[in-house]
Amino acid sequence: MQYDNVDLVMVRTITACSVLCITFTVLLGCKPKPLGVKPVQRVRPVSTSAYRDTDNTVLAMIGKNKVTLGDIKRLRRDMPVVQKLMFAGKRGLRHMVEAYVEMLMFAMEAKRVGLDRSPMTMEGIRQFEALHYLDRAILKKTGKLRFTDQQLWTFYKSHPQYFHLPERHECLDIHASTEPQIQKIYNRLSIALNEISDKSPEDIFKDFVKRYSQDPDKQKTGGSLGFLPGVGDSKPQVPPEVVAEAARMHVIFGISKPFKASDGYHILFLSRIKPPVDMDFRSAKPRIENILRQQMETRAGQAIAHSLLSNARIKINQKVLNEIK
Secondary structure (H helix, E strand, C coil): CCCCCCCHHHHHHHHHCCHHHHHHHHHCCCCCCCCCCCCCCCCCCCCCCCCCCCCCCEEEEECCEEEEHHHHHHHHHCCCHHHHHHCCHHHHHHHHHHHHHHHHHHHHHHHHCCHHHCHHHHHHHHHHHHHHHHHHHHHHHHCCCCCCHHHHHHHHHHCHHHCEECCEEEEEEEEECCHHHHHHHHHHHHHHHHCCCCCCHHHHHHHHHHHHCCCHHHHHHCCEEEEECCCHHHCCCCCHHHHHHHHHCCCCCCECCCEEECCEEEEEEEEEEECCEECCHHHHHHHHHHHHHHHHHHHHHHHHHHHHHHHCCCCCCHHHHHHCC
């Protein structure tokens, strides 16, 4: 793309962020126009008498500046899959060009009013440059990485929590110390849930957690216990009686009767059920490859950062930092 009036660094930074196309389309009310509707006056149709489907094919003009097929291809190439699907086909291409032109006009206007020199813009450019460098450096180290079936199988056998899971129930919890306390809470809760209210059953239960539960941590989280039974690192620290009671619940948005556990008395609320998972090795292979690749990319990024920091002359004034309030 050729620019006469737009700062190249600023435009390259903005255009590389594909999310902005969608952001401007949604937030500014730039709803994609149906095919056949003439574009707004500022986006002039381009003559197709010399049309050729190449990267230099001009799709739109902004004054003397061109938006080419190559620009749109590069933008779309770096999009997440979901966004690519949103802009698929001829209709999607039209919508993407219109959103892209809208974004570039805002970039030009930002340049005109001097925002290209603002501290926030310069900081955004620095952050983008850092992330872009890191992405490319990681890709250079891991782009050709391939995993053998033996590596995939070893991960599959050693991490069953990813591929073999029982049915799990997401529950909220009210905790009390004595049986009279929990029974009084249960009676009031039953009445509240049966009354006509603008609040959902889950919100009503969370209100009762904040008002009556004797567990301060649960009050902050609305009584959330997560999914029971827990697996791996997400395994919650709850008594086995609570896990057993959660497994017996099958009515979504229902509550349990008060019951006793090793740490006191409880009432549970069932908010969601996750079905069991049982993946064989063949169906699990793509997921394993993604997990292993993410792990390798994380380690590569850490190694790159360590190497740069080791060779850089960095001094942090810890004394001053410690004195700042």
